[in-house]
Amino acid sequence: MKTREAVTRHRFPVQRLRWIILLVVIIGGEVSVQSIPADTATAHRASPQNAITPEYHVIRHVEIGDCSADVLAIDMENRRLYGACNKVIDLDTYSVVGELPDNAGHGYALAPELGRGLTRAGLIFDLKSLHVVGRVAVSSESDELVFEHATHRAFVLAPDRTAVVDMATAKIVGQISLQGKPEAGVADGERVYVNLSDRNSTVVINARTLEIEARWQLDGCSSPQALSLDGAHHRIFVSCQQQVMVLDTESGRKVAEVPTPRGPADQTAFDPGTQLLLSPNAYAEVTVIHEDSPDRYSIVQVVTVPDAHDDLAIDTRTHRAFLYRYDPSPFTVYVLAPAEDRGGT
Secondary structure (H helix, E strand, C coil): CCCCCHHHHHCCCHHHHHHHHHHHHHHCCCEEEEEECCCEEEEEECCHHHCCCCCCEEEEEEEEECCCCCCCEEECCCCEEEEECCEEEECCCCCEEEECCCCCCCCEEEECCCCEEEECCCEEEECCCCCEEEECCCCCCCCCEEEECCCCEEEECCCCCEEEEECCCCEEEEEECCCCCEEEEEECCCEEEEEECCCCEEEEEECCCCCEEEEEECCCCCCCCCEEEECCCCEEEEECCCEEEEEECCCCCEEEEEECCCCCCCCCEEECCCCEEEEECCCCEEEEEEEEECCEEEEEEEEECCCCCCCEEEECCCCEEEEEECCCCCEEEEEEECCCCCCCC
C-alpha cells in the first residue's frame, strides 16, 4: 500500500480546485463523464433526471486508541468490520466485540460461508469466536488479500509470490508470479483482477486454473492503486493518480475516466444498491461517483472528513461507509451515511 508521503508529489493546488468547483456551481450541474470514441472521455453537465445528491455526512465516530491500520474489510453475514487496528467492530452497535492477535497483519480475506477468515500474516481464524484455528506460510511482503467465493480461494497478493489458499482445507493450493507489485484486487466469480502499480497495468487471473489470462496496460494511468468491482455490469474501477479509470472486465477496454485530481485512493468501494463508487484521497476527501449507466459516470459529491485516511469500506445493507484516521491520535473510525440516514440503527 502507498504511504501518505507518496501522494504528496501529486498535490493539486487548492486555489485551482476552488475555481473548478466554482465553475461547476456556475454551470449548474454535476461533473459527469461518459465514454466517447477514440477511447477517451470528457466532462459534461449531468441531466436533471440523472442527478443524484447522496449528501454523505458523518453520523458517528468510534475512538479505538493509539494504533495503526491499512485496509478495511466487512463481513456482511456476521455484521462486523475488520481493519480498525486489530479490533473487530459490530456494524450495527459500533462497539468493539473482539480483537485479533497483534501479529495478524492489516489485511483480510473473509469467507462467511465457511466461517473462516485469513489475515495478511497467514493466520486463519474463526469468524464468530475470532480464535486462531490455523496458519499458512505466506510471503513476508504480502499486501492485500482477495477472496474468490466460487472457488473458496484466498489470494494473498505479494510481488514475489502470490499464495493461493483453499479456505475450506486451510492449505496452499498454488503460487502465482505476478511479475509486478500488486496494490489491490477484486474477484467476480471467475477471475481475479489485480492492479500492478509498478507496471501501470491490471493482470487477470483465472480463479480455477490460476493461469494469467491477460495483462491490460493502463495507458494514461500512473501507479494504479485501489480497485473496485461492479459485477452486474462487468466493470472494474481503477484508482489512478489523477483519475478513476473504468474498464470492461470482459475485454479490458477502457470505457470511461472520472477526474480525481487530488490523487488516488488506497481503497475504494462500490455499492451496487445505490450505484455509487466512493473514492477517498490522502487529503481527507471522499469523492462520490454515480454510475449513471455502465459507460457514463457523474461526480455528485465531494465530502470532507477531518484527517481521514484514504481507505474505505461500505456496508451494502445500510449503505453506510467506514473510514478512519490515525493521526492525530486516537485512532478513530468514522461512519458516513446518505442524507436520509440520520444515524439510527
